[in-house]
Amino acid sequence: MSYIANLAKIASGQRNLDPRMAIYYVTAQCNLNCAYCEDFGARRNPSQAAHQPLERAQHILRVIRSGTDALWLTGGEPLLAPHLLDLLEFAKQELRFRSLTVISNGTLLPAHPEILPLLDRLVISLDSLDPAAWAALNMPKSYAESILEIVRETAKEQERHDFKLILNAVITPENLESEKPDSPLSTFDTLIDFCIQNKTWISFSPQSVNNWPRYELTVSPAYQAFIQKLIQLKRDGAPIMGSLAYLRTLATLEPYDCYPTLIPRILPGGELEYPCRPIAKAGGEQGGREINLLDFSSWQEAWSAARQRYGEAPVACNSCFQQCYAEPSIIQSRPLETWLERADLGTFAPG
Ligand code: SF4
Numbered sequence: 001m002s003y004i005a006n007l008a009k010i011a012s013g014q015r016n017l018d019p020r021m022a023i024y025y026v027t028a029q030c031n032l033n034c035a036y037c038e039d040f041g042a043r044r045n046p047s048q049a050a051h052q053p054l055e056r057a058q059h060i061l062r063v064i065r066s067g068t069d070a071l072w073l074t075g076g077e078p079l080l081a082p083h084l085l086d087l088l089e090f091a092k093q094e095l096r097f098r099s100l101t102v103i104s105n106g107t108l109l110p111a112h113p114e115i116l117p118l119l120d121r122l123v124i125s126l127d128s129l130d131p132a133a134w135a136a137l138n139m140p141k142s143y144a145e146s147i148l149e150i151v152r153e154t155a156k157e158q159e160r161h162d163f164k165l166i167l168n169a170v171i172t173p174e175n176l177e178s179e180k181p182d183s184p185l186s187t188f189d190t191l192i193d194f195c196i197q198n199k200t201w202i203s204f205s206p207q208s209v210n211n212w213p214r215y216e217l218t219v220s221p222a223y224q225a226f227i228q229k230l231i232q233l234k235r236d237g238a239p240i241m242g243s244l245a246y247l248r249t250l251a252t253l254e255p256y257d258c259y260p261t262l263i264p265r266i267l268p269g270g271e272l273e274y275p276c277r278p279i280a281k282a283g284g285e286q287g288g289r290e291i292n293l294l295d296f297s298s299w300q301e302a303w304s305a306a307r308q309r310y311g312e313a314p315v316a317c318n319s320c321f322q323q324c325y326a327e328p329s330i331i332q333s334r335p336l337e338t339w340l341e342r343a344d345l346g347t348f349a350p351g
């Protein structure tokens with residue numbers, strides 16, 4: 001049980017916690033161009049890495065599997081990688097990952113229904129039901145015409161193929177605009193309602209700018225009202241991902257103890273983002289991307305090389321409030337709250 005082992009490490013002052021899961025960016029190419037995306041998007045495709053040949057990608061997964069049994073495959077848009085199905089089959093049948101998640105923008109799903117039986121969770125990014133909001137986020141008209149139908153149809157497959165469909169929405173000042181106390185139906189109300197009707201879950205994360213929550217959100221009464229509403233909805237049993245402890249942190253945006261090694265990320269070419277994506281991206285002495293899983297045969301070896309190269313994960317760094325960064329650390333470092341809430345330890349929410 002890595003959760004218990006990690007609690008013991010925290011108690012003895014260590015910050016190098018064992019991973020609970022890993023994220024592999026199958027490709028950095030994307031077919032959309034979301035306005036808020038800081039790393040990918042069609043506008044950046046010419047300078048971005050494509051997918052690795054199948055054998056090399058399989059080696060990367062093999063090394064990851066020696067460190068953790070839960071895997072997320074994402075991008076860019078992972079369905080642009082022609083070997084995604086092969087990789088999923090390899091991960092499930094040969095490597096026997098206990099939990100497999102794909103995060104996709106959903107646009108290419110109708111051409112790839114064969115991935116569904118292999119998944120434990122499918123996450124589709126969807127920030128609003130309103131075509132006007134999509135236009136503001138830079139989505140093409142064809143997206144507006146098809147995405148809701150794709151989500152409805154995919155949701156119907158959950159029972160047959162035994163996977164969980166989760167929508168993931170980024171909270172921006174733009175899609176919060178109608179989130180006013182006197183408005184009976186806001187953008188997010190209709191989105192949550194859509195999820196309930198279609199029996200999907202939904203996760204929310206604040207838009208990040210340079211790894212901090214976007215400033216307008218931090219001073220917005222509409223943001224505060226919305227997070228309080230989310231907390232109440234979750235208490236009432238709505239299908240909202242994320243622990244109450246995380247949602248309360250979103251409301252206050254108070255510092256939390258970040259343990260970035262809980263969810264390591266690996267780039268398409270096998271580069272390990274140590275100790276976390278934001279610090280590795282910035283480069284410098286605290287972290288980077290020099291350690292490549294293709295050069296190692298086990299996670300332990302690769303991780304030790306990264307620690308030796310860059311040192312321990314930082315103390316008191318807590319700028320990232322997206323669910324995928326903050327939630328694992330909150331669940332791991334607050335065992336009593338987690339236990340009282342019966343938070344799901346194995347399947348962190350996306351964001
Ligand atoms: S679909 Fe995802 S990866 Fe592509 S541009 Fe939008 S946010 Fe970025």
Ligand code: SF4
Binds near residue numbers: 259277319320325
């Ligand atoms: S808050 Fe955590 S994930 Fe974000 S930069 Fe700091 S250590 Fe990395």
